[in-house]
Amino acid sequence: MTIAPSFKKSSQRFGDMASEFFRLESAGGIILVVAAALALIVANSPLYGLYHYILNDIQFRIGFSDVTGHDAQVQKSILLWINDGLMAIFFFLVGLEIKREFVKGELSSRERALLPALCAVGGMAIPAFIYWFLNQDNPEAIRGWAIPAATDIAFALGVLSLLGTRVPTSLKALLLGIAVIDDLGAIIIIAVFFSGQLAMTALYGAGICVAILAALNIKGVASRIPYILLTLVLWVCVLKSGVHATIAGVLGALFIPLSCPRDPNRSPAQEIEHSLHPWVAFGVLPLFGFANAGVPFDGMGWHSLMDPITLGIAAGLFIGKQIGIFLVMAFCVVTRISPMPTGANWMQLYGVSLLCGIGFTMSLFIGGLALEGIHMQASVRLGVLVGSIASAFLGYLVLRLGSSSSDQRK
Numbered sequence: 219m220t221i222a223p224s225f226k227k228s229s230q231r232f233g234d235m236a237s238e239f240f241r242l243e244s245a246g247g248i249i250l251v252v253a254a255a256l257a258l259i260v261a262n263s264p265l266y267g268l269y270h271y272i273l274n275d276i277q278f279r280i281g282f283s284d285v286t287g288h289d290a291q292v293q294k295s296i297l298l299w300i301n302d303g304l305m306a307i308f309f310f311l312v313g314l315e316i317k318r319e320f321v322k323g324e325l326s327s328r329e330r331a332l333l334p335a336l337c338a339v340g341g342m343a344i345p346a347f348i349y350w351f352l353n354q355d356n357p358e359a360i361r362g363w364a365i366p367a368a369t370d371i372a373f374a375l376g377v378l379s380l381l382g383t384r385v386p387t388s389l390k391a392l393l394l395g396i397a398v399i400d401d402l403g404a405i406i407i408i409a410v411f412f413s414g415q416l417a418m419t420a421l422y423g424a425g426i427c428v429a430i431l432a433a434l435n436i437k438g439v440a441s442r443i444p445y446i447l448l449t450l451v452l453w454v455c456v457l458k459s460g461v462h463a464t465i466a467g468v469l470g471a472l473f474i475p476l477s478c479p480r481d482p483n484r485s486p487a488q489e490i491e492h493s494l495h496p497w498v499a500f501g502v503l504p505l506f507g508f509a510n511a512g513v514p515f516d517g518m519g520w521h522s523l524m525d526p527i528t529l530g531i532a533a534g535l536f537i538g539k540q541i542g543i544f545l546v547m548a549f550c551v552v553t554r555i556s557p558m559p560t561g562a563n564w565m566q567l568y569g570v571s572l573l574c575g576i577g578f579t580m581s582l583f584i585g586g587l588a589l590e591g592i593h594m595q596a597s598v599r600l601g602v603l604v605g606s607i608a609s610a611f612l613g614y615l616v617l618r619l620g621s622s623s624s625d626q627r628k
Contacts, residue, residue, distance in 0.1 A: 332556050373578050
């Protein structure tokens with residue numbers, strides 16, 4: 219059978235893009251680790267006062283108030299500009315990745331999507347239950363039930379990349395699929411549970427932006443500029459409406475076309491994704507990590523690990539994730555609901571389940587939305603760090619051992 223040159227070229231291009239994707243995620247994960255470590259050093263040094271002042275007390279304002287009294291201003295601290303503004307760019311990229319994976323990637327068919335989808339559900343439900351069980355008597359703390367349900371794809375792929383070719387590509391695809399669906403679940407949780415009181419005028423404005431974006435998509439407009447400008451307007455409207463502003467990034471991304479009617483070789487969505495990846499991996503996420511990971515350990519001891527919030531998050535990420543994902547994975551493979559990933563063994567599947575317990579970026583983000591107060595935020599950060607580091611360390615060891623035993627059998 220002869221394969222058309224255009225198909226070969228297209229397949230090669232997709233393979234090159236996939237390699238570039240994993241490379242950027244891996245390098246970005248390493249930079250994120252460095253940024254988080256630097257934040258911990260600063261937070262436990264004489265510089266902590268300056269660190270806290272810059273992030274929380276310095277505010278910037280953009281926009282204007284017109285003569286009719288309409289307020290088009292946005293005023294936030296540097297920390298909130300990072301969490302609400304820059305993280306909207308991160309969620310914009312997540313939206314592009316979700317669309318690509320569901321339309322033409324690892325989740326584009328029922329057979330491909332079934333295993334990671336079921337694993338993601340198990341990996342969100344069990345950690346949330348563990349947190350709820352440990353905090354059910356505290357009405358304020360119970361709002362953090364979704365914190366350990368998230369997976370940080372940059373960190374997880376970064377750890378996986380350390381093993382190089384020892385890990386089959388099918389495991390990388392499985393981890394990517396679980397993380398993408400996990401992110402989708404986190405986005406829905408943020409939209410439903412962590413939005414404030416709704417301002418209907420701003421919500422109507424957001425609806426108009428969405429309608430225009432849909433019309434551009436239906437008309438097959440391939441220029442990226444109108445989509446990006448409308449998404450910026452949508453971000454302001456969503457921010458003012460009471461719905462969390464990062465949702466605007468996801469909504470805007472979903473309308474950017476994956477293909478161009480006049481040029482089949484062009485993909486506006488993938489072009490933006492490719493251009494945006496370095497800025498997010500090496501700019502947005504490290505800034506977020508530095509701004510949110512600073513935990514002052516002064517006054518903390520072993521008793522701090524027994525705080526129900528800290529324990530619920532750490533146990534949810536480290537214990538709940540691996541149980542929820544691996545049990546579902548094993549059930550699907552044993553009952554032939556889904557085949558065993560090509561070239562993988564059971565120890566490697568368990569290692570991937572452990573890596574999904576790295577919840578750093580998304581867990582910290584949801585924690586900032588769910589819980590307030592210095593004590594609670596310190597508990598959130600400590601729990602996320604302990605659970606994520608434990609998951610990364612043991613996941614790496616299990617995958618390395620699993621890869622070695624697989625090589626010996628060959």
